[in-house]
Amino acid sequence: MTTTRRDFLTAAAATAGAAMTPDLAHGHEHDHPHEHDHEHQVVPSDPALRVKALESLLVEKGLVDRAALDALVDTYENKIGPRNGARVVARAWADPAYKARLLADANDAMADFGFVSRQGDRMVVVENTPAVHNLIVCTLCSCYPWPVLGLPPVWYKSAPYRSRSVIDPRGVLREFGVELADNVEVRVWDSTAELRYMVLPERPAGTERLSEEQLAALVTRDSMVGVAKVAATSEGQR
């Protein structure tokens, strides 16, 4: 699978030099027709060079601070990710009162960990049970609960997932290895507004004696998007 994606990225990068010329980048509302004539202009085709050039320009103009860019990258590469969500899930499994708060007001409950603020962007948690399975998608773009899951994986932002999740959620789940019985109700949450959804997965059987920390180690990113169940052991999780 990785190879296929890589091939696609390579192909995309090869065309990006042409596709990302400024005429395209300026969009349809720009009214400088002369700028659309770039056929003979030499532009670096390598996205890395083009991005570097823009960063230099923005830093030189004082529009962005390079240390802030570094800190933002570090934040999303190392500090904010699915481990945040896993801690929330583990506490909800361990503490029924916390779970009730989480389902009633996710911001309030997540703020206990400092992942979100009580007055900040709205989070919603939906609970999987033996009778109900929830699945999160953003059909229109890539909305995803950054504070608890970090940045979305490529598949979540991809056309196959975005297109099919709403019309064939059971088929999508089967592709992820989750087979649901006919009597389970599937609820798909299309993130069309500025609400961010996270699934509270079912607690696996046989985990009654585990600590909150041990429970958190079992919780996967995919289970909090709703494309996987949580297993009682952390083997083979993703």
Next chain:
Amino acid sequence: MNGIHDMGGMQDMGAIEHEKNEPVFHAAWESRVFAMFLAAGAWRKWNLDAFRHTREVLPPADYLQLSYYEQWFSGLRDLLVRRGLVTAAEMESGKPAPGTAKATPPLTADKIPATLPNRLHAQRDVPVRPRFQPGQQVRARNINPVGHTRLPRYARGKSGTIHRDHGVFVFPDTNAHFLGENPQHVYSVCFTARELWGAQSAEKDCVYVDMWDDYLDPA
């Protein structure tokens, strides 16, 4: 607009390619585009709706071909010029116009922790009367605006039930075009899968779509 981005319900887009142990970014330049977008966004010269629209107006073939952060890069360049932070000439040359004063970046590293919880900045604490109540039957309007909208095609004309009132949020259809925030209630609306897709869907399945007041009529 009825663009390629509005892909809910399309079929034959291929298999979902799940990468094991996927890195947050696949190349350093992706992380720089990401960070530049957030840092430049701190000027508040645009909003997320406007940014989304820059991607929606990509020609469909480009939209499908470009990688995610290539789309972002394209949108960022578009907004920087259109909203006056960078001139087209500066974008071409990569150099600040001679004689321009250096600005002071609004986002510095120390401000990041306080900024991120309000990144979306879309909810408004203003008194607006809700047009609908939980439990009420509604029908999504059949509208086909040429600008930005967050009403997916698959839901238009379909009837559903108000599940929950999320409160008051800025309205993307005007906000994306800098035509005002037009704050109004957003509801979670439950559509049965059969209402959306017909008998092929399982009887109990449903799709919840978040919808603004202006997307809905009483059923």
